[in-house]
Amino acid sequence: MENVSVRNAPVANEAAANYVGPLAVLTTLFFMWGSLTSLNDVLIPYAQHVFKIELAASMLIQTAFFSAYFVFSIPAAKIIDWIGYKKAIVVGLLTMVVACLGFFPAAKIPSFPFFLVALILLATGITILQVAANPYVAVLGKPETASSRLNLTQAFNSLGTTIFPWIGAHLILRTTAAAMSASQEADAVIRLYVYFFATALTLLAIGIGLSKLPRVASAEHHIGERIEDSVWKHPNLVFGAIGIFVYVGGEVAIGSSIANYLALDNIGEFLSPATIPDAAARYRAALGEAAKYISVYWMGAMFGRFIGSGLLQKIRPAKLLALAAIMAGLLVITSVLTNGPIAMWAILSVGFFNSIMFPCIFTMGIEELGPLTGDGSGILNMAIVGGAVIPWLVGKAGDLINHRYYPGMIQGETSWGQGIHYALIAAAFCYLYILFFAVSGSKPNSERYSRT
Template identity: 45%
Template sequence: MRTPHARPLAVLTSLFFMWGLITSLNDILVPHLKAMFSLSYVQAMLVQFCFFTAYFFVSLPAGWLMQKIGYQRGLIIGLCTVGVGCLLFYPAASLRAYPFFLGALFVLAAGITLLQVAANPYVTLLGKPETASSRLNLTQAFNSLGATLGPLVGAVTILGAADHAAAAVSDASSVQGPYLVLAALLFVLAGAVALFRLPDVRSGQGAASAAQAEGSIWSVRHLVLGAVGIFCYVGAEVSTGSFLVSLMSAPPIAGLSHAAAGKYLALYWGAAMVGRFIGSALMQKLRASVVLAGAAVINALLIGMAISVGGPAAMWALLLTGLFNSIMFPTLFSLALEGLGALTSKGSGVLCMAIVGGAIVPLLQAGLADHLSLLFSFVVPLLCYLFIAYYGLRGHKPQAVGLPRAKTDAIAQPA
């Protein structure tokens, strides 16, 4: 049955797909730029640092911008900003300047942050509240599809071109073509969004909640621990994806070419897409917190096995962690916001800023990789999953201190 918002949802779904693809391309850029500029692991991981730092700095201003100009204009500005970031890859490659690449990535990520801040709530508001979760899961599935195809596209167009060059370090132009194509697609998509008459779903509800929420958000224990969980999850997922190509290329593990390893990386993101549907079915019968804790424990065990065993088994164990990553972000997000009432909007802002874990955790792992070994460095995401397991078992339980009472306008003040 056709819904009245089918067209706007189709447009938004295409946005989720595009930023999933672009984000997962970073996992291809890391080994490529590392070879091109002869970087250490820490230096190469500045790719993820610059990308995910944008979430920390842009999330709150983006929320303010959406309130001022509306979701549709916000989506157009976000798409154009991502397009400009993609265009900046051309001069960065021509000048062979690593700082220029990092600046281009920050601009690109700032645009994706705008898209995230606009598109996620927009999807939930386009239709009945009771089906909001279903709509968001559908669009997120297409985000996972984009993330699955990103490494395949990058393996062929970027790593494949570098592998066929005389030396990867001399091949800067292999990134220009793919990002020019992406820029063109993004500008076309921005034009399409501008032509659509998308409904303006802004209301005074957000402002009212903000006015009511006088309590300190930092006094809500399960929210703060949930933000740490989001930090750990995004950090572990990004860090694992960033190092997998280098690990699979190592002779003691699998000895694959970068191009071949990039294609295997698609399994990591594809497993996350499959896991989203499996996890959704499991949560019909089991508590979300139990599923979260179980997935985190399994990932910790898989990484522990990879470090202990090594060889091709380590590669497959780490690729399999993508399957159990799938349900973590939405589950952490919902558990952390449970019972917040009028503080929900503030809580969402805190959780979005915690995505900066994708910038910090890979750098920590890179430090271990440079000074100890690449395989052993996966102990960093292992520790992240142990914290997530704790949150699923105990840390998610709401505390009374600082929480507003449901169905009242009064906000409980911290004692």
Template identity: 40%
Template structure:
């Protein structure tokens, strides 16, 4: 299973000034959260672009994102084993290096151009991100007092949302804005073979920039004096774990499908957003213009996480999660049954309600696991593979219409509500202790 840098109930071993030391480490981790959010959301402008370049239907288009999230399933356990073998800091460097290799591979895929190579390189990039996620999410969740873990992870995840907010503008300008399909009102339906080739190669500069940034960040992390976690990075004694069972913890058992289902909702909205708002009965925009509106969707997630970090200092995480799931359900129904700007802004507003869901479900899911925190964290990270089932929404869009397909998102919100009201209540919880500086 995926190994978290620390189990709940263990004590951090740091030198004096541990608070400042961890503050610097969390600041650096916020940079990683920003970067993998930025790269992930480039896909949202890349997908409509590739749909035109390779003349794909919605099922084939969403398969691109499915491959991305399948990487979470296959790479999670190897990532945990790598972290255990070479340590936290070296694993971060390896993860960033893998991502850089994938970004350079996207340049090759564009030069060919090749749909198959594109899928392979996106899998490589996502595998690198998985390695970062396996360590960073549980680390942030358990590095401070247990009662503020949801608040803390929401705060750091807000920087992930900052990356996702800026990425659409980057993609719209450097990919959609420099392509025939991105600036055409018909989505490039009448493109010539030469135009398709030129459009395919328009992704080379953006991914070259991304690869360069990843390499620089890897060098910085390799030289950064991250605090040694001491016993926090070692697996709990096998004898201790034998006395506990993951499946007796209701909050984890129902939290795994909650993460899985939430990812279907989030990724479905983000990936089909550009195509949806470009429709004549919604906003009648070019793909480039629609890509700019995607910034508001991710911006709402950033604002929501900053606000959520503050609100959850006073209101329970379960209550906030329930309220957000209800809000998301309502706006998704509005998206399905209305047209014009109202439908567009309803879809944009779901970002605000989705904002706190992943970090809150994650921290509720590992609450009270004690010596099983590592295994529980790993299962929750693997559940991110739920994003691969966005292909189901692609199929629904092909069969029943793009707007109708968002009913799947509304159904997903109802499960999150169930989890907040009942599934997140811990059973057989092991008493947690806040980490202290030694």
């Protein structure tokens, strides 16, 4: 395989020249949904404090959010078939606006179930955007540069995931470390989701509704059109779906755990016992500082995607994906087996090697699907449900380890045992599968069944 290709994608020079504007518009979408997705990592320690819940229960934030991908990805693909990419994007944005407004009652009551409902609705809108935008970017230009193009737009997604965890940690988690009223804690959430994001998404929906996005027929098929093919006849799509499942699960599990992980005395070392003698109070105080490093994790992904966009012009996606999987797995193992700065920076560095995984897996997964590209995209986006499953399993494993081996390090909803330290080994197994996909599972039918 020389490079990623999407069959029948347009390559005309005139058309390609007109793709700069549409790509810029789509890049804004990637930035917005990256920003909102990354704030879940901040909401997890916030929920532990406000609702007095343990790690596994707080991971239901990710379970609720990413379960929407599984439920709504195929319907989203059908919506695209019915109304086209542009209108589907507007529908997705308006769904996100309604979800952001839902954070007002969720924070004011406050109600954890309301938070989960708002997150499910938010993820539904993002799912529609993902199913529409990812294949659209992949076919919006030369097929041989599809991975590079998608990697570049994903870099701006990572820009959002870099900026907003820091903002969220400052606005939201600052309230958990200080003696603030419930009303002040609610206002921190409302300012971010209701005042800022609901307004920004509304303006973006209006802008896209009034803009002219080109129609790319190669990535669509018409209702009732007979297609002599099936997505299930493409093993690269099936293996790719599993790859997306474990990749998102591993990446989200790490990102969701960073605040709790780095707040441990033997990992982040932010506060000394001499400063705050009480271990539980010291751990809670360290959470706000630790959460700011979520931005470092996602910053690595951002830089990796900008660099990867250039590398993918010269290096086969499968080869680069294999290297990234090996490095990410080794860093996770290093972090689990060590303490202090080594453990801290090893886990944060995983973000850099995560950077090129999604675009590589995605473009190799939809290779040679032709008019089934939309359906294949829906299946791959369903697999993002890994972000709902694996983080919860990691959180549950962390709680079980703490209760079994560190019962003296649990005070109410606060646990500063080593459970999360060791539970993150699960991510290494995720990267092992991605290595398999890069080496073998990603081969399209033309290579898999070609005669030599």
